[in-house]
Amino acid sequence: MKCDTLVIVGVGLLGGSLARAVRQRDVARRLVGIDRAESHRRRAVELGLVDQAVADLADEAAAGADMVVACTPVDCIAAPLIEAARRCRPDALLTDVGSTKAGIVRAVEDALPPDRLFVGGHPLAGSEKCGPEHADGGLFDGRLVILTPTPRTRPEALERATGFWQALGARVRIMTPEEHDRAVALTSHLPHVVASALAAVLPGSLCELAASGFRDTTRLASSDPRLWTAICSHNREFLLEALELFEGKLEEFRRALSRDDAARLFELLEEGKRARGGLASRGP
């Protein structure tokens, strides 16, 4: 699996990390970054992440692409992929790394002729940091990438996307867009909301007392609010379901505490420990 010209739309943390990983594993001959932010374009070239960085897919630098990966915020993924389909070679593979899938996949499939090669993707890797200067070529190594084909996906698209991610050291798992969105509402979007709510209830006067436990539990609250507003909005229905589940569990804790029911409290804490113990130490 080797691309000729890989176009990465959005060279922030994820796009930059993808570019670096592609370079390190020699998965593309030529890398073009597309970013509206002049600072991202400049840094991406300075850091050697891409061969060339331009502001727009209309630029001829993108015209020869045989693969386009959208690494923009979830509310800015469908549009550039649809535009890319008009600008690039007809056999170019179009995919993305967005944290939500159903809305994006629907929008792109509705707009694209059926012969185009598109499949949605989501590498389960990230960071609360932003910008190409934090690009990490090892970000996808050993991680899980979800690809979300539909009945309209051409087998060649799924095959090439799978090969691409495997060439970067990732493992690939197939889910429907809806299965994916329901799952990540629990594994990713809910923890973000929980971390943010927890951070927000700490009065500034108690910051000095917040030890490593509070810090770890709220780390995700440092993520970019702009990106996460879009993700939460995109996935609001499944996220509301996940919130309800979580609030129900919290309510069980509240009831046990109210009744001073130590036996029940112990059961609940043990259930949490058992569930946490089911996670491998490193992650997907």
Next chain:
Amino acid sequence: MKCDTLVIVGVGLLGGSLARAVRQRDVARRLVGIDRAESHRRRAVELGLVDQAVADLADEAAAGADMVVACTPVDCIAAPLIEAARRCRPDALLTDVGSTKAGIVRAVEDALPPDRLFVGGHPLAGSEKCGPEHADGGLFDGRLVILTPTPRTRPEALERATGFWQALGARVRIMTPEEHDRAVALTSHLPHVVASALAAVLPGSLCELAASGFRDTTRLASSDPRLWTAICSHNREFLLEALELFEGKLEEFRRALSRDDAARLFELLEEGKRARGGLASRGP
């Protein structure tokens, strides 16, 4: 500040780490560990954490103590301190490392003659790990230790306890037992409950999809349920207040999501990020 004979009651993770720190900084001439668990006593001696380990404060090994630190679970702190007061020298300093203070301090003060030297303490340091084999001599280095004197505390007790912790590299802050308990309900006990509830709502089938964000947010769920049942029960009133505050914030998220109010969602996420940003990178 140097002790002659320091007795540590409970040589698990915290007691063992305290012993190691005392050794490394040469803060006591002789270290005696008291633990009902034979395995803890054996490991504590094998690892060189203490000079001698016995099962009971009644043992003559403890009789000459000029300082006793209870490092047992919060529901087993008052009793050994009260017994220590009967066994040790009358000028021995009695203190503890318990995560809750009001109940412990009240019980000990009610039982002790007014001339005894006692002050409650809580180093803001710990780990989800258990047992003397995870003892870490650097656990208290640069950390904050809360001491909780009351009008009944003799100034000498506060002074010696302060000197002891400072000799181990910790910083000392004074609070009333109630101020302490209200604060740690938010900074420590609430995050434990939240982490546990979040871990518990993840179906086993989705473990494979839980990335570093989920892992960090739920790390505290791995803590010992027995210890944390006691802590939560001890501090249930302040913990219920903290839970209510958190549930209120979560409800704001739920409302913004239900209404698809992206502007409000952004405000909430930004509030969380700002609050999280107020925490220094390392902690107390």
